[in-house]
Amino acid sequence: MIWSLQVLRFVAALMVVFLHAVQSAARISGIGIVPYELALVGSAGVDIFFVISGVIMATVAPGRTAAEFIRARLLRIVPIYLLCSIAAIPIVAIGPALGWRNILATVLLWPATDRMVAPAIGSAWTLCFEMLFYAAVALVLLDRRWLYVLLAIFSGAFLLRWVGPVFQFLGNPIILEFVAGVLIARVGKVRWGFAMLPLGICALLLAAWFMVIPNGYNELFLTGEQNIQRVAVLGIPAILIVYGTMHIQSHRSIWTYLGGASYSLYLVHPILLSGLAVVWVLYPVGPNVIVTIGIFASVLASLGVHERIEKPMIARMKRTISPEAMSAGA
Structure with missing residues (x-):
């Protein structure tokens, strides 16, 4: 475990929550003290997640079978996701439609049919790519020659993105961020590596x-x-930012604990912000209050979900499935 990246996961999740809280405030009562263009930096939390995912896959996958790898990743990602999705479906149903495409995208995390549709939890569009990453890694673990096939599929789909949603999904340029994470994990640490962290932050601000x-x-x-x-x-x-953070020496702390809860934070906050939006429409408050309450409420709620639901659920399923799943967890 690279503990500094665990802390960065919390920071990345908080960036996304901040952006969504600002967007919620903008729809209800306007822009607050933070300019919207600056708030958009929060969307980089998703890109940081993708790069970290590549680093983690390159770190945990070697030495495991494809079955061990995919079992561990599904156990970590799917149960709490499906539980949160059940809570989110009533919110989606209020909108224009809840059709078979939405259900398919939510249950299978496959968004591409005759048109592109996001899962019930809007921010879970990133999990569609995570599942794609896991499938790709599992295939390479089965046979390294799959790597060349996957590169060909991505290249071909990228060139044929104009054809339709399936090609747009499989050839999405954002996949390159996952590949970059794998590559920097292979590069490892260098003497000047930490300097990449402030450089990356400055690049985002620019x-x-x-x-x-x-x-x-x-x-x-x-x-x-x-x-x-x-x-x-x-x-x-x-x-x-990810490469620079890899060079920071870190140990278990409250910050790494928050990093462990970052997945719950990522899933819970859209549902919570949607519920709070109803309250704020009925009882208007200023945008800065909306953002502040939205962030703190999201963090507190996600900690409760992580501690009382996510962790016990994963522990119970590990005991139930097999000892192999316990050794393969990450």
């Missing part, structure tokens, strides 16, 4: 200053229409 951060919606991120720009202005800084 992107906000020059107003070049893409501002889209979940289905647009899935199609990848803005993702070449996203990889350039958010992905490259994310790579620098």
Whole structure:
């Protein structure tokens, strides 16, 4: 375990929560003290997650069978995700429609049919790519020759993205951020590596200053229409930030605990913010109050979910499934 990256996971999740809280405030009562262009830096939390995911896959996968790897990752990701999705479905049902595409995207995390549709939890569009990553790693663990097939599939799908949603999904440029995470894990630490962290932070702030951060919606991120720009202005800084953070010596602490709860935070906060939005419409408050309450309530709620639901659920399932799953958990 690279403990500094565990802390960075919490920071990345908090960045996303902050952006979504600002967006919620903007819809209800306007922009607060933080300019919206600066708040968009929070979207880089997703890119940081993708790079970290590549690092983690490159670290935990070697020496495991494909079955051990995929079992451990599904156990870590799917149960709490499905539970949160059940809570989110009533919110989606209030919207224009809840059709078979939404159900397919939610249950299978496959968003591409005749058109692109995000899962019930909007931010879970990133999990669609995580599942794609896990499948790719499992295939390579089965036979390394799959690596060349996967590279060919990605390259071909990228060139054929104009054909439709399946090609847009499989050839999405954001996949390169996962690949970058694998590569920097292979590179390892170097003497000047820590300098990449402040460099990456400065690059993000410059992107906000020059107003070049893409501002889209979940289905647009899935199609990848803005993702070449996203990889350039958010992905490259994310790579620098993750690589620099890898050089920080860290140990177990309250911050690594919060990092462990970051997945719950990522899943819970959209549901909580949607519920709070109803309250704020009925009882209007200023945007700064909305952002502050939204962030703190999301963190507190996610800690409760992590401690009382996520951890016991995973522990119970590990005991139930097999001893192999326990040794394969990450």
